[in-house]
Amino acid sequence: MIKLLVADDDPVSRKILEKHTSSWGFKVYAAKNGKEARDILSKKDIHIALLDWMMPEISGIELCSQIRKKKSENKYKYIILLTSKDNQEDIITGLEAGADDYITKPFNIKEFEARLKTGMRIITLQHQLLKSQKELHRIAIHDSLTGLFNRREITRIFKERFIQARREKRPIGTIILDIDHFKKINDNHGHQIGDAVLVEVAQRLQGNLRPYDKIGRYGGEEFLVILPNCGKASARKVAERLRRTICQTKFKSNNGAINISISLGGAVTERPNHISMNELLRLSDMALYGAKNNGRNRTGIADI
Amino acid sequence: MTHEKNPPIDYSMALMRTGDDKEFLNELIDLYISDFNSRVSQLENAIMEKDYALILMLGHTLKGSSSNLCLTGLEEFSFQIERAGRNNNLKPAQLALKLLKGEFERFLNFLSLQKRRIA
Structure with missing residues (x-):
């Protein structure tokens, strides 16, 4: 099951996102500020993160940069920034901080669902890639007949x-x-x-x-x-x-x-x-x- | 301003945004109401303390939740608070807060009128 984080200090927005994403089959974790979001990200194996741009403690954009800077992270997290900002410069700032996509609030549910599906495609591809990489590594270090190390x-x-x-x-x-x-x-x-x-x-x-x-x-x-x-x-x-x-x-x-x-x-x-x-x-x-x-x-x- | 001419909530639009789920919309309205007062008292403190960053943040959050529920007036006054915070300008923030509180009262009256009508 794909794990999704909803981080938004606005309880109404959070509730809407939680409801829709749960009904689409995601395992949803909710955070009401950037610090809570960071804690969840460090404890749970989150696949997709919906981060509000402006949040108390740590902003979505800051959190986004922190996630991307984490070198040990080999599992990709797909990040969608939620924002009421829609001018081009802000969008560029968000994408440069490491976001994969953004959606402007209040959003259209159909559009939001379509953007999440894009994220799921990337995550699924990455899982397949990691699985093949792991299998290739296993093959590369073992003797094919005996199963011992080569x-x-x-x-x-x-x-x-x-x-x-x-x-x-x-x-x-x-x-x-x-x-x-x-x-x-x-x-x-x-x-x-x-x-x-x-x-x-x-x-x-x-x-x-x-x-x-x-x-x-x-x-x-x-x-x-x-x-x-x-x-x-x-x-x-x-x-x-x-x-x-x-x-x-x-x-x-x-x-x-x-x-x-x-x-x-x-x-x-x-x-x-x-x-x-x-x-x-x-x-x-x-x-x-x-x-x-x-x-x-x-x-x-x-x-x- | 009468509710008929200018209702504080665009109910049909809000309903559309919640997937035509009346029960869920009512749940969101209750959530908004219960959150509103604590945000406003935080805003009052922020204005007293001249904490412009917090004024901006609270205005922004209120703007977002008002916009989600199509509370047009509340969204507009929240936006004015956010802008005042961004511009480090206390006066417009105080004025917008007063208008925000008035609009909230109007919204509550609107809701109780609707409830009475249904009853």
């Missing part, structure tokens, strides 16, 4: 957490893990089952992390886990939990149950100011390499 996003998160760890002088760790003999799974069972294995591995891994740990798909069958504020012993615990969650339960497929295991390489630094991000990742990768060479289905943690 390589770019997990790398961005790693950078963010690493900077935070440096600032707060807290430990940070990474785990790179890889599905053992994944090529064989694809070769023996087909790519569809290979994909299903990737999806289930991703779900099991994600379900076994702490809420503040982050995981992303780093490569084909490779995953990266970020462990903020995590010591070496905890990192090993997390890695072993992940390993067990994969190897302890067989994967069911149309070709029967499949044994899957993962190898993990972890690296933890207690002093993030003394190491680079890339170095931490390189050490994780080396530890993974060691785990693979030592027989797979195991965890290796780098000595730092």
Whole structure:
């Protein structure tokens, strides 16, 4: 339901506006001065604001400028100024302050309704745009198969957490893990089952992390886990939990149950100011390499 | 001035503005009446204090509500008050306020006459 604010110090005008706009299906909030209007605007998610030009406390035009100056506001508010002024200069002043439209009082109801419909069209378009933008962003940061963060996003998160760890002088760790003999799974069972294995591995891994740990798909069958504020012993615990969650339960497929295991390489630094991000990742990768060479289905943690 | 020749309210026009809803128009008239006295006493204070910005604002608001209800005379005197406030001119504001109060009385008489006629 579109939320509409009526701000007018004239009770008669306010009542008329409230009555008509409610009957047209808006959820209406009323304010009798600019200050009340500002309070409502800050608390309610108002879509359309009808602001009287001259109001006590804060004028409609001032409020209009304040709304437009608010940089954090990503949801557009459609503003219609109500005015008894109708000379061209005043209209220009109003539009320059950020109003989308104006209507001169006393107004013709049919004209007023038509102008509100224009506002609704803009608001609806903006909602659709924001929705698509949100969906595009979701697509841009997630891996389409597993639903985990993609390589770019997990790398961005790693950078963010690493900077935070440096600032707060807290430990940070990474785990790179890889599905053992994944090529064989694809070769023996087909790519569809290979994909299903990737999806289930991703779900099991994600379900076994702490809420503040982050995981992303780093490569084909490779995953990266970020462990903020995590010591070496905890990192090993997390890695072993992940390993067990994969190897302890067989994967069911149309070709029967499949044994899957993962190898993990972890690296933890207690002093993030003394190491680079890339170095931490390189050490994780080396530890993974060691785990693979030592027989797979195991965890290796780098000595730092 | 008689009500017949020059009624204080253009009732048919006011009715049209409220979507031909008599009950709603009566509700608006009651709202106007209950608001009027407090605005006038604020105006009297503003004139006493020579608060021109407030005189302008109150004149403007009264003008708006009078105009919504097609109270032509009340709209005109409110406009004179608004203009006096804008021009920082106390005398015309005092004079217009007196006329405004008189016109309001005339409006109330008109309403009670109408009620008596209907009864």
